Each structure stands twice: as C-alpha cells, then as structure tokens.
Amino acid sequence: xxxxxxxxxxxxxxxxxxxxxxxxxxxxxxxxxxxxxxxxxxxxxxxxxxxxxxxxxxxxxxxxxxxxxxxxxxxxxxxxxxxxxxxxxxxxxxxxxxxxxxxxxxxxxxxxxxxxxxxxxxxxxxxxxxxxxxxxxxxxxxxxxxxxxxxxxxxxxxxxxxxxxxxxxxxxxxxxxxxxxxxxxxxxxxxxxxxxxxxxxxxxxxxxxxxxxxxxxxxxxxxxxxxxxxxxxxxxxxxxxxxxxxxxxxxxxxxxxxxxxxxxxxxxxxxxxxxxxxxxxxxxxxxxxxxxxxxxxxxxxxxxxxxxxxxxxxxxxxxxxxxxxxxxxxx
Ligand SMILES: Nc1ncnc2c1ncn2[C@@H]1O[C@H](COP(=O)(O)O)[C@@H](OP(=O)(O)O)[C@H]1O
Ligand SMILES: O=[N+]([O-])c1ccc(OS(=O)(=O)O)cc1
Numbered sequence: 001x002x003x004x005x006x007x008x009x010x011x012x013x014x015x016x017x018x019x020x021x022x023x024x025x026x027x028x029x030x031x032x033x034x035x036x037x038x039x040x041x042x043x044x045x046x047x048x049x050x051x052x053x054x055x056x057x058x059x060x061x062x063x064x065x066x067x068x069x070x071x072x073x074x075x076x077x078x079x080x081x082x083x084x085x086x087x088x089x090x091x092x093x094x095x096x097x098x099x100x101x102x103x104x105x106x107x108x109x110x111x112x113x114x115x116x117x118x119x120x121x122x123x124x125x126x127x128x129x130x131x132x133x134x135x136x137x138x139x140x141x142x143x144x145x146x147x148x149x150x151x152x153x154x155x156x157x158x159x160x161x162x163x164x165x166x167x168x169x170x171x172x173x174x175x176x177x178x179x180x181x182x183x184x185x186x187x188x189x190x191x192x193x194x195x196x197x198x199x200x201x202x203x204x205x206x207x208x209x210x211x212x213x214x215x216x217x218x219x220x221x222x223x224x225x226x227x228x229x230x231x232x233x234x235x236x237x238x239x240x241x242x243x244x245x246x247x248x249x250x251x252x253x254x255x256x257x258x259x260x261x262x263x264x265x266x267x268x269x270x271x272x273x274x275x276x277x278x279x280x281x282x283x284x285x286x287x288x289x290x291x292x293x294x295x296x297x298x299x300x301x302x303x304x305x306x307x308x309x310x311x312x313x314x315x316x317x318x319x320x321x322x323x324x325x326x327x328x329x330x331x
Contacts, residue, residue: 044187053149053206056184058120065129066118071153074138076247077161078114081211082144082204083174084166085229087291089243090114091263091274093140093162096244100255102262106273116142117151144205147214158223162243163215166229167327168208168316169300169309172198176303177289179203184283195308199315209319216325230297230328236260265295298330 048060059066071077078093080086090110098104107113115131132141143150154161166174172195179188185204188194194203201207219226225246232239240259244251251259261267268274269292276284276291284291304312 062120069151075159076140080164095259100258160223165212181288
C-alpha cells in the first residue's frame with residue numbers, strides 16, 4: 001500500500017480511507033478517481049496559509065517541494081489567478097504548439113497535458129509535481145501562484161511565462177460557481193459571504209488584487225506575455241497571434257482560423273478533453289454548475305446586487321490605487 005497521507009481531517013483522511021480500499025500500488029491519474037467509490041463523501045479540503053496565502057493543507061504540506069521545483073529554460077508557464085481563462089489559454093497554446101492538429105490536442109485531459117505544478121493530491125494520485133517531473137521537454141505548465149510564491153528556478157532559468165488576467169467581478173462569480181461544483185475547493189457559502197472572502201483575499205491562492213498587480217509589476221523584467229481575458233474574447237484572432245509570436249511560431253491563416261474555431265467557448269464546451277467532464281461527479285459536479293459555464297464578460301451583472309457592486313467598487317478603488325493596470329468589466 002502507498003504510504004499513508006499525513007493525518008488530518010477533510011479531504012486528506014476521507015480520501016486516504018477510500019484509496020486504502022482500492023489498494024493500488026502505482027500512481028494514478030485524477031480521472032481514475034471515478035473508479036474509486038467516492039459516493040457522497042465530503043472531499044472539502046482543510047486549508048492552511050503559506051506566506052499569508054491560503055492553500056489546501058495538502059499543498060501547504062508539499063510546499064518545500066513546490067518551492068524547490070526545477071524549471072527548465074524551454075518550459076512555458078501559463079500563470080493566472082483562478083478562473084481567469086487558464087483552460088482556454090492552455091487549449092490555444094496546445095493548438096499553436098501542435099500546428100492546429102485537433103487530434104493531437106485531444107491526446108489527454110487538459111490537466112494531464114499541462115501539469116498544474118502546485119496542485120497536490122494524496123498518494124497514489126498524481127500531483128502536479130509528479131506529472132511535471134515525468135514529462136519530457138519542452139513542457140507547458142500551469143500555476144495559480146502569486147508572483148512572490150513562484151518557484152525561483154523559473155526566474156533563474158528564464159522560462160517563458162504567459163499571464164492571463166480577468167476582471168475581478170467576473171473572476172469572482174466564476175470562482176464562486178466553480179467552488180460550488182468542485183468538491184476539492186472549500187465551500188464558498190452564499191455569494192454575499194463569498195464576496196467578503198474574495199475582498200479579504202481569504203480564498204485559495206490569495207488576493208486577486210495582489211495577484212494581478214504583482215504579476216503586472218514584473219512583466220517587463222522577464223519573458224512575460226501579460227494578456228487579458230476580455231481582450232481574448234473581444235478579438236481572439238489578435239490575441240492568438242500575440243501568443244504565437246511570443247512562442248516564436250509561424251502559423252498560416254488556415255491554422256489560425258482552425259485555432260479560433262477549436263478554442264471558441266461553444267466548441268470547448270463540448271470537448272471532453274478540455275471541459276473537465278471526464279472527472280467523476282463526486283469531484284466536479286457539472287449539474288451544480290458546468291466548468292464551461294458562460295464565458296461571457298459582464299456576466300457578474302446577473303449576480304451582484306447594485307449595493308454589492310457599489311460596495312465592491314469602493315473597496316476595489318482603495319486596493320488598486322497606485323496601480324496603472326486597467327480592466328474592462330464588460331466589452
Ligand atoms: N473558450 C473559452 N472562451 C471563453 N471563456 C472560456 C473558454 N474556456 C473557458 N472559459 C471560461 O473561463 C473560466 C474558467 O477559467 P479557468 O480555466 O481559469 O478555470 C470559466 O468562466 P465562467 O465561469 O465565467 O464561464 C469558463 O467558462
Ligand atoms: O483537475 N484539478 O485537479 C483541478 C482543476 C482545476 C482547479 O482549479 S482551477 O482554478 O485551476 O480551475 C483545481 C483542480
């Protein structure tokens with residue numbers, strides 16, 4: 001039997017019991033969790049802070065290894081705050097790297113194609129570091145870490161980084177619904193309660209405000225392409241061209257059009273290798289809210305009350321004062 005996960009409540013111990021029942025010896029993919037009898041178990045993780053940033057306990061237990069992760073010069077890192085358009089960007093990048101070959105891009109689930117470096121699961125499941133360390137170069141990796149928490153080897157090795165930012169209110173609504181459907185994330189409570197957690201930065205991966213500002217402040221000192229979700233939505237062709245240029249890939253007009261089509265919201269929503277539907281519903285319950293939910297800038301207006309919006313904006317102005325970064329909350 002694999003070594004028992006560290007003691008604790010919530011996801012760690014619940015999964016340990018379930019995994020012991022299945023007794024696999026080798027590491028398995030997250031998807032294989034559907035073969036385990038998760039039933040209605042409570043997978044909600046315990047959380048811990050590392051350097052003031054909220055993480056799952058499993059991630060915090062694994063923090064030394066994450067911090068010491070060895071990046072390589074030919075790694076590409078896709079860095080985002082959660083729900084900023086990570087999966088969309090991953091699909092665009094994969095299509096560019098594979099010259100628009102849709103079949104190649106359907107070789108595996110998003111999370112197996114692009115290891116999520118800090119994401120930690122109990123053994124025998126594959127954590128992001130396991131996947132990354134096994135993957136041949138050149139690798140494309142994913143992170144939600146704030147800039148000051150990025151493993152230093154990425155700076156030392158001068159790896160390329162694509163950062164994608166999305167306006168706070170749409171990110172918040174998307175994160176709220178995702179936290180409801182993804183049993184690996186803490187229960188968000190009501191939207192009103194979640195707005196307060198988000199403003200205080202007491203959500204996994206910390207403060208949205210510090211995240212977008214922190215990465216913005218270093219973007220000109222490293223090989224970083226800083227993109228906005230709203231720009232991608234407004235003109236995918238223009239933004240895909242920017243990404244291709246950053247990756248030093250020449251793509252024909254025909255391939256470009258293929259990428260635009262394959263990475264559109266409606267097509268990705270039906271793509272099981274990109275829409276997270278291959279995970280068991282005990283982990284992600286798409287009947288609560290689909291992973292590919294709406295993909296629409298300005299959707300926050302359907303959820304915030306006028307009072308919540310005014311209060312949010314006032315707090316936003318204080319937190320973002322002094323930064324020259326601007327977001328569009330609709331297009
Ligand atoms: N091709 C696409 N076009 C537009 N939005 C997309 C998209 N693919 C995913 N998204 C949206 O990006 C968000 C998920 O982000 P991430 O990949 O960082 O977790 C979700 O937002 P919504 O919940 O607002 O719909 C999802 O619908
Ligand atoms: O597949 N996962 O393990 C997974 C996927 C997404 C995720 O969160 S997200 O913010 O990157 O969408 C967390 C865990």
